[in-house]
Amino acid sequence: MDCADVTVSYCATDSGWSNVWKLLTRQCPADTLINPSVMETTTCANGNWTFRFNTLPAGTYYLPVPNVGFGQGGGAYTIEVSAAVCGNLPPANDLCSNVTPENLSVGGTLTFTGDNTNATFAGDSEPGTLLDQYPFPNTWHAFTTMDCADVTVSYCATDSGWSNVWKLLTRNCPADTLISPETSDTTTCVNGNWTFRFNTLPAGTYYLPVPNVGFGQGGGAYSIAVTAVQCIGTGIAQEAGQDDWSIFPNPGSGTITLMPERSLGAAEVELIDMTGRTVYRETVMLHAGVGLLLPLSTHAVPGTYLLAVIRPEGRSFQRLILR
Numbered sequence: 001m002d003c004a005d006v007t008v009s010y011c012a013t014d015s016g017w018s019n020v021w022k023l024l025t026r027q028c029p030a031d032t033l034i035n036p037s038v039m040e041t042t043t044c045a046n047g048n049w050t051f052r053f054n055t056l057p058a059g060t061y062y063l064p065v066p067n068v069g070f071g072q073g074g075g076a077y078t079i080e081v082s083a084a085v086c087g088n089l090p091p092a093n094d095l096c097s098n099v100t101p102e103n104l105s106v107g108g109t110l111t112f113t114g115d116n117t118n119a120t121f122a123g124d125s126e127p128g129t130l131l132d133q134y135p136f137p138n139t140w141h142a143f144t145t146m147d148c149a150d151v152t153v154s155y156c157a158t159d160s161g162w163s164n165v166w167k168l169l170t171r172n173c174p175a176d177t178l179i180s181p182e183t184s185d186t187t188t189c190v191n192g193n194w195t196f197r198f199n200t201l202p203a204g205t206y207y208l209p210v211p212n213v214g215f216g217q218g219g220g221a222y223s224i225a226v227t228a229v230q231c232i233g234t235g236i237a238q239e240a241g242q243d244d245w246s247i248f249p250n251p252g253s254g255t256i257t258l259m260p261e262r263s264l265g266a267a268e269v270e271l272i273d274m275t276g277r278t279v280y281r282e283t284v285m286l287h288a289g290v291g292l293l294l295p296l297s298t299h300a301v302p303g304t305y306l307l308a309v310i311r312p313e314g315r316s317f318q319r320l321i322l323r
Contacts, residue, residue, distance in 0.1 A: 002058050004084065004085065005087060016072070016073065019073050025061070025062045030062065030064065035121060037120070038051065039215075093141065095124070096140040096207050106145070106229065106230050109227040111225055112222075125176070138212070144205045144206075148201065148231030150228065150229050151198045152198075153181075154193075154225045158223050163192075163194075163217045166208075171206060185302075187302060210224065245260045258292040259291045262288045271294075271308075
């Protein structure tokens with residue numbers, strides 16, 4: 001009759017129920033499902049499941065008990081369902097509709113911090129979309145760019161163990177069409193967490209979901225850095241074409257060759273990472289048809305970079321992937 005934190009426990013059931021429905025539903029027959037906020041096999045001494053649903057509104061709920069067979073569950077059972085007064089309310093950014101977008105300028109970084117321990121998944125996505133099919137509890141953040149930008153999202157400052165995150169953005173709330181990154185890796189962060197990059201994002205507002213997957217794969221307190229650098233998919237890319245220079249191999253490792261197709265004279269060559277940091281710089285002379293060898297792998301870890309050629313007339317860029 002009131003908001004409740006509900007715990008469902010298979011502790012009193014014979015061990016071996018390793019596969020159960022960790023969910024509730026408000027309807028019969030079941031349609032929309034409610035996933036737990038927490039689920040684990042450590043509370044029960046026999047290794048059976050316990051799962052908890054935080055802040056369930058007053059109402060009627062249905063609990064399915066499957067006979068999976070194969071020694072994973074079925075037969076006689078005893079399940080304990082207990083309720084406590086709602087004590088762990090969802091965070092303020094539990095729903096994307098409650099989030100106020102922050103301005104992300106080109107060359108700038110936003111740091112999103114939060115804790116999604118008590119997050120829910122209700123209202124996160126449109127029916128049938130990916131976030132709806134895998135309804136993990138999420139918190140949300142949003143940023144607005146005023147110009148085209150290449151955007152990097154990094155979990156490096158979050159405690160290690162976030163091995164499963166949403167590597168995507170969405171323009172809408174609730175989420176429907178999703179934007180996938182061009183690259184993603186777990187090598188940029190020394191703790192093995194994810195970094196992913198979105199190239200040539202048009203000016204606009206973007207929403208970032210932060211899932212609580214559980215199972216030791218992510219959830220709880222976090223800090224996420226979102227960085228924007230100048231978009232190279234529009235005017236800057238055209239400058240590169242006008243300068244008639246190329247790089248190979250790309251992707252590559254070891255030494256990279258910069259090949260001018262016409263004499264460009266004195267120039268600065270810079271390698272810029274996706275946070276906007278220059279990791280390599282050299283003053284060179286560029287002559288038509290004479291390849292310039294760049295030992296970039298001695299200055300940079302594998303990843304995606306911008307290689308810039310800077311002359312008095314201006315600067316031009318090309319994207320380079322180091323392996």
